[in-house]
Amino acid sequence: MSDDRDLAGDLATAAGRLLMDIRAESGLRGKELGAEGDRRSNDLLLARLAAERPDDSVLSEESADDKRRLDAQRVWIVDPVDGTREYGTDDHADWAVHVALWHADRGLIAGAVALPALGITYVDDSEPVSPVTGLAASPRGEHPRVVVSASRAPDFSQAVADAVGGEVLPMGSAGAKAMAVVRGEADAYVHAGGQYEWDSAAPVAVAAAKGLWCGRIDGSELVYNQDDTYLPDLIICRPELRDAILGVTAAS
Numbered sequence: 001m002s003d004d005r006d007l008a009g010d011l012a013t014a015a016g017r018l019l020m021d022i023r024a025e026s027g028l029r030g031k032e033l034g035a036e037g038d039r040r041s042n043d044l045l046l047a048r049l050a051a052e053r054p055d056d057s058v059l060s061e062e063s064a065d066d067k068r069r070l071d072a073q074r075v076w077i078v079d080p081v082d083g084t085r086e087y088g089t090d091d092h093a094d095w096a097v098h099v100a101l102w103h104a105d106r107g108l109i110a111g112a113v114a115l116p117a118l119g120i121t122y123v124d125d126s127e128p129v130s131p132v133t134g135l136a137a138s139p140r141g142e143h144p145r146v147v148v149s150a151s152r153a154p155d156f157s158q159a160v161a162d163a164v165g166g167e168v169l170p171m172g173s174a175g176a177k178a179m180a181v182v183r184g185e186a187d188a189y190v191h192a193g194g195q196y197e198w199d200s201a202a203p204v205a206v207a208a209a210k211g212l213w214c215g216r217i218d219g220s221e222l223v224y225n226q227d228d229t230y231l232p233d234l235i236i237c238r239p240e241l242r243d244a245i246l247g248v249t250a251a252s
């Protein structure tokens with residue numbers, strides 16, 4: 001039986017390849033492509049989890065919520081396509097597949113984020129990330145970059161950037177933004193106003209393992225496998241930026 005982290009990585013990569021094939025071959029675009037990709041990626045993830053981890057529960061954006069997960073010891077939290085809007089749009093690489101594993105006593109214990117259009121899958125180990133061509137136009141300069149949603153940026157985005165002496169960079173997908181911080185292309189990801197557990201679980205598992213600070217905008221911990229899966233805000237940042245960012249977000 002493979003290690004949970006290896007399985008998370010394999011599943012995210014396999015779903016990502018499927019999504020690339022669907023995007024290349026289906027002729028679909030926009031919402032139709034998003035819906036097809038969501039459905040088929042979800043089917044792949046559920047089938048493989050059922051085969052390889054039959055005793056575990058699953059929480060997926062694209063499946064009915066089976067509340068037996070609330071009594072489970074182990075819950076896979078998956079987002080078959082994160083950044084669905086960008087997946088449906090040509091020339092966008094800022095979309096992802098998220099696979100995380102939550103444990104009742106230990107919280108997030110494994111996670112993988114695939115960025116299929118870049119051909120990379122990040123997993124929650126402490127190995128340094130090699131510099132590869134990423135999502136932002138140029139590497140980090142002297143000014144920290146704060147990545148935010150391209151469609152629903154928080155009101156405090158510019159205030160956060162000002163607090164760290166940096167600039168705002170819009171990008172799609174929670175996973176893609178979090179991995180931009182992991183790669184060092186950006187320095188912080190801030191979000192508020194709405195999101196669900198599957199949007200952040202795998203990105204946070206990976207980012208935390210790479211030494212980044214992850215938490216809510218009031219400074220509290222991100223808590224997963226709750227009855228209500230709405231988890232509307234988060235910060236993922238280099239640890240030295242945490243206090244300056246919280247100084248803005250906690251007051252908002």
Ligand SMILES: Nc1ncnc2c1ncn2[C@@H]1O[C@H](COP(=O)(O)O)[C@@H](OP(=O)(O)O)[C@H]1O
Nearest residue numbers: 081082083084149152172173174193194195199
């Ligand atoms: N205000 C909001 N309410 C609910 N979900 C939100 C949201 N803002 C962002 N999200 C979700 O968070 C993910 C990343 O968003 P963004 O690309 O805007 O940063 C997307 O997931 P999905 O693509 O899986 O739906 C998006 O739907």
Ligand SMILES: [Mg+2]
Nearest residue numbers: 079082083199
């Ligand atoms: Mg999502």
